[in-house]
Amino acid sequence: MNQPYILTVLGSPRGRGNSETLADMVRARLSEAFSFNGETVRLCKITVAPCIGCGGCEKTGMCVVKDDMIALYDKIDRADLLFLASPTYFYGVSAQLKAFIDRGQARWSRKYLRKERFRTGDTRAGYLLCTAATHGKRLFEGSELVAKSFFDGVDIPYGGACLIRGVDERGAVQDNPEIDAQVESFANTIINQFIL
Numbered sequence: 001m002n003q004p005y006i007l008t009v010l011g012s013p014r015g016r017g018n019s020e021t022l023a024d025m026v027r028a029r030l031s032e033a034f035s036f037n038g039e040t041v042r043l044c045k046i047t048v049a050p051c052i053g054c055g056g057c058e059k060t061g062m063c064v065v066k067d068d069m070i071a072l073y074d075k076i077d078r079a080d081l082l083f084l085a086s087p088t089y090f091y092g093v094s095a096q097l098k099a100f101i102d103r104g105q106a107r108w109s110r111k112y113l114r115k116e117r118f119r120t121g122d123t124r125a126g127y128l129l130c131t132a133a134t135h136g137k138r139l140f141e142g143s144e145l146v147a148k149s150f151f152d153g154v155d156i157p158y159g160g161a162c163l164i165r166g167v168d169e170r171g172a173v174q175d176n177p178e179i180d181a182q183v184e185s186f187a188n189t190i191i192n193q194f195i196l
């Protein structure tokens with residue numbers, strides 16, 4: 001596939017934070033292997049309200065809440081690779097990213113209630129990029145379950161995650177050989193899964 005479209009959704013409210021830098025590092029590695037059209041959405045700079053559970057999307061497949069999420073549905077549909085990047089907040093993703101994920105319900109309704117599939121058979125994948133300050137074994141289980149459920153709802157196969165422990169202060173993901181190796185291995189997995 002030439003020039004895939006990569007959409008990165010940043011869930012951190014902290015500009016130039018660890019999850020954002022992690023996303024930059026992954027994309028930089030990918031750009032050495034293939035060229036792509038990239039777009040980044042910084043959720044804290046736009047308005048994506050939480051789902052109100054009104055059931056409107058069950059009837060039409062469209063969300064009734066008219067905010068910046070409306071423009072993002074098309075971007076999700078267009079994405080060949082979709083990265084969700086988030087800090088770990090209380091063993092989950094940030095509230096900004098969770099609101100975006102919950103609004104994916106309109107796509108879940110399209111797939112499961114309206115039985116409308118979109119781009120099946122295409123090579124697409126969704127990935128989670130997550131950072132956390134501590135080292136717990138189960139640190140990312142909550143976020144990964146949520147991400148897997150989201151990607152299923154928006155009909156994008158889940159490709160995996162790059163999960164970085166022990167990074168708290170801004171910039172902590174940089175200049176760390178162990179993290180560089182993790183990013184390298186993750187990016188290589190994508191290149192093998194997706195491109196080759």
Ligand SMILES: Cc1cc2nc3c(=O)[nH]c(=O)nc-3n(C[C@H](O)[C@H](O)[C@H](O)COP(=O)(O)O)c2cc1C
Pocket residue numbers: 012013014016017018019020086087088089090091092131132133134135139167168169170
């Ligand atoms: C509200 C809040 C909750 C947090 N909860 C956790 C947590 O449960 N476990 C953890 O290891 N780190 C936690 N952290 C630390 C962040 O996950 C960590 O600093 C992360 O690298 C920040 O990423 P960012 O710079 O992209 O925002 C929390 C930080 C904040 C502000």
